[in-house]
Amino acid sequence: MTRFAxxxxxxxxALLLAVAGAPIGQSAMKISTPEALIGRNSPxxxxxxxxxxxxxxxxxxxxxxxxxxxxxSCASCKAVPPVFQQIHTEYAxxxxxxxxxxxADTPAAIKRNVQTGGYTFDQVADQxxxxxxxxxxxxxxxxxxxxxxxxxxxxxxxxxxxWSTRLTNxxxxxxxxx
Numbered sequence: 059m060t061r062f063a064x065x066x067x068x069x070x071x072a073l074l075l076a077v078a079g080a081p082i083g084q085s086a087m088k089i090s091t092p093e094a095l096i097g098r099n100s101p102x103x104x105x106x107x108x109x110x111x112x113x114x115x116x117x118x119x120x121x122x123x124x125x126x127x128x129x130x131s132c133a134s135c136k137a138v139p140p141v142f143q144q145i146h147t148e149y150a151x152x153x154x155x156x157x158x159x160x161x162a163d164t165p166a167a168i169k170r171n172v173q174t175g176g177y178t179f180d181q182v183a184d185q186x187x188x189x190x191x192x193x194x195x196x197x198x199x200x201x202x203x204x205x206x207x208x209x210x211x212x213x214x215x216x217x218x219x220x221w222s223t224r225l226t227n228x229x230x231x232x233x234x235x236x
Contacts, residue, residue, distance in 0.1 A: 089194055090194060091194050091196070092193050092194050092195060092196075092200055092202060092213045092215065093213050093215070095193065095194075095202070095210040095213060096210055096212065096213055097209065097210065097211075098209065098210055099208050099209060099210075100115055100202075100204045100208050100209065100210050101115075101192035101193060102114065102115050102116055103115050103188075103189050103192055105157065105159070105182045105184075105189055106182065107157075107180045107181055107182055108165040108168050108169055108172075108181045108182065108183055109180075109181075111180065113155070115204070115208055120153060120206050121153050121154065121155050121206065122149075122153060122155070122203070122205060122206055122229065122232045122233065123154075123155045123157065123202075123203070123204040124142065124145060124154065124156045124157070124201065124202075124203050124204075124225070124229060125157050125159050125193075125201065125202045125204070126138050126142060126156075126157070126158050126159065126199055126201050127159045127161055127184075127190060127193070127198055127199065127200040127201075128158055128160055128161070128198050128199050129161055129162040129163060129198050130160070130162075130163045130171050131162070132198040132199060134198075134199060134216065134217050135198055135199040137217055137222075138158075138199050138201070138217070139158070139172075139175055139177050139179075140175075141222045141225060141226065142156045142158065142177070142179050143156075143175075143176075143177050143178065143179060144226070145179075145225070145226065145229050146178060146179035149229060149233055150179075152233050153206070153233070154229060154232075154233060156180070157179065157180045157181070157182060158172075158177075158179065158180070158181045158182065159182045159184050159189055159190065160181060160182065160183050160184060161184050161185075161187065161190045161198065162185070163183065163185075164183065164185070165183045168181050168183055196215075197215050197216060199215075199216065199217065200213065200215050200216075201213070201214040201221075201225060202214075203225070203228055203229070203232070205232050205235065206232065206235065206236075211228060211232065212224075212225075212228055
């Protein structure tokens with residue numbers, strides 16, 4: 059066997075072992091943008107809300123997650139909470155978790171902002187960027203919808219035309235899926 063053939067065999071074996079050893083729910087392929095996650099298993103995440111509630115994708119399987127990555131200073135982010143509140147009110151009892159993932163502000167500032175708006179859906183302060191980095195977030199607002207099987211079904215970066223209708227229709231569809 060030639061030296062090249064041996065080296066090729068070692069490289070192929072290493073690749074096979076790397077793919078076989080990838081954690082469940084994680085893709086062996088590197089993702090560079092949130093849009094590339096559509097149709098793939100969601101990154102496994104754990105989050106602690108500003109009120110101290112801890113949950114994550116593995117902790118609560120079978121839930122639909124609707125995540126908004128936002129900041130208080132983001133002007134267009136202000137349009138999202140009323141829609142998330144509607145989703146939370148209508149679908150929380152049916153297994154939907156609407157979560158605001160704030161990427162820059164303190165828990166105290168987030169709490170004040172949410173209380174002022176009267177919003178009751180969960181809020182996470184991701185100042186360390188742990189969850190933000192998992193999803194490769196590069197702009198706010200970014201909305202990510204994950205189905206009950208843990209597959210990313212949609213990613214909305216910015217608020218395009220009819221974004222709220224698109225979001226609420228998708229959530230209704232996912233709630234109906236069992």
